[in-house]
Amino acid sequence: xxxxxxxxxxxxxxxxxxxxxxxxxxxxxxxxxxxxxxxxxxxxxxxxxxxxxxxxxxxxxxxxxxxxxxxxxxxxxxxxxxxxxxxxxxxxxxxxxxxxxxxxxxxxxxxxxxxxxxxxxxxxxxxxxxxxxxxxxxxxxxxxxxxxxxxxxxxxxxxxxxxxxxxxxx
Amino acid sequence: xxxxxxxxxxxxxxxxxxxxxxxxxxxxxxxxxxxxxxxxxxxxxxxxxxxxxxxxxxxxxxxxxxxxxxxxxxxxxxxxxxxxxxxxxxxxxxxxxxxxxxxxxxxxxxxxxxxxxxxxxxxxxxxxxxxxxxxxxxxxxxxxxxxxxxxxxxxxxxxxxxxxxx
Numbered sequence: 001x002x003x004x005x006x007x008x009x010x011x012x013x014x015x016x017x018x019x020x021x022x023x024x025x026x027x028x029x030x031x032x033x034x035x036x037x038x039x040x041x042x043x044x045x046x047x048x049x050x051x052x053x054x055x056x057x058x059x060x061x062x063x064x065x066x067x068x069x070x071x072x073x074x075x076x077x078x079x080x081x082x083x084x085x086x087x088x089x090x091x092x093x094x095x096x097x098x099x100x101x102x103x104x105x106x107x108x109x110x111x112x113x114x115x116x117x118x119x120x121x122x123x124x125x126x127x128x129x130x131x132x133x134x135x136x137x138x139x140x141x142x143x144x145x146x147x148x149x150x151x152x153x154x155x156x157x158x159x160x161x162x163x164x165x166x167x168x169x170x
Numbered sequence: 171x172x173x174x175x176x177x178x179x180x181x182x183x184x185x186x187x188x189x190x191x192x193x194x195x196x197x198x199x200x201x202x203x204x205x206x207x208x209x210x211x212x213x214x215x216x217x218x219x220x221x222x223x224x225x226x227x228x229x230x231x232x233x234x235x236x237x238x239x240x241x242x243x244x245x246x247x248x249x250x251x252x253x254x255x256x257x258x259x260x261x262x263x264x265x266x267x268x269x270x271x272x273x274x275x276x277x278x279x280x281x282x283x284x285x286x287x288x289x290x291x292x293x294x295x296x297x298x299x300x301x302x303x304x305x306x307x308x309x310x311x312x313x314x315x316x317x318x319x320x321x322x323x324x325x326x327x328x329x330x331x332x333x334x335x336x
Contacts, residue, residue, distance in 0.1 A: 019196060068257065114254045139251035
């Protein structure tokens with residue numbers, strides 16, 4: 001009888017922690033790993049390593065911004081890929097709805113449609129971003145990256161940065 | 171002695187407060203998990219889904235399990251976050267999954283011109299049942315699968331329309 005009640009109380013605690021954890025990570029703040037070097041040098045600069053192995057950065061993802069989908073230039077966001085909903089990407093917003101963006105490869109300027117945004121990686125040489133798949137709907141955004149949480153020597157805020165090559169008008 | 175008594179009293183109050191907080195947090199968490207991962211109700215209105223849904227407003231039950239496993243297909247009624255305004259959620263019917271060929275009337279009110287496109291990878295083609303008054307993939311193109319929020323399976327209000335939808 002004793003083991004059974006202990007088991008029950010353990011299961012109850014486990015369930016409570018799980019439910020509250022999911023609630024907090026969906027509504028307030030969650031943690032996500034960063035894969036790949038598309039956001040280097042802001043994230044995953046490739047300099048932190050443990051015995052020759054590079055460690056991935058872990059970042060805090062704030063979810064409060066999903067209440068009203070208000071973003072500003074230079075925000076680093078997590079979004080699910082428009083071509084594969086199971087993949088998540090981390091990129092920087094460089095243009096918001098109604099603005100004009102000039103792409104480096106073509107000499108066109110493109111107007112961002114209503115409810116969309118233009119995302120680019122900081123490391124433009126190895127980044128799959130809006131330059132290949134175009135503007136993405138803001139509804140795909142899952143959260144905003146605010147801090148680096150791990151590894152310990154890199155803990156700190158992720159700063160907003162505005163690139164210079166956008167042409168803005170409104 | 172009096173101090174000990176006092177401390178004990180405070181301790182019991184603190185314990186009670188802690189228990190209450192845990193209960194409230196658990197309740198909120200359960201509510202959130204049910205709402206976001208299992209099943210939720212939505213009030214929808216507007217002319218775009220006539221005659222399946224009324225113009226004046228229906229309360230629908232939607233489940234949030236099958237789209238996470240990729241189990242939604244052509245013909246399903248889905249809740250989709252609008253690509254034009256992320257704060258809005260619209261109800262539409264999926265007409266084509268990725269790789270499907272979709273033929274649609276560009277402007278059914280004024281002409282019979284139809285157009286055929288292929289839905290790109292990772293996207294779905296959504297359209298309202300009332301093609302004359304619906305703002306959907308015919309205007310903004312196929313939408314990414316990641317915008318799907320749930321699959322509608324049942325109508326609970328008005329009472330005479332109660333039942334499953336498909």
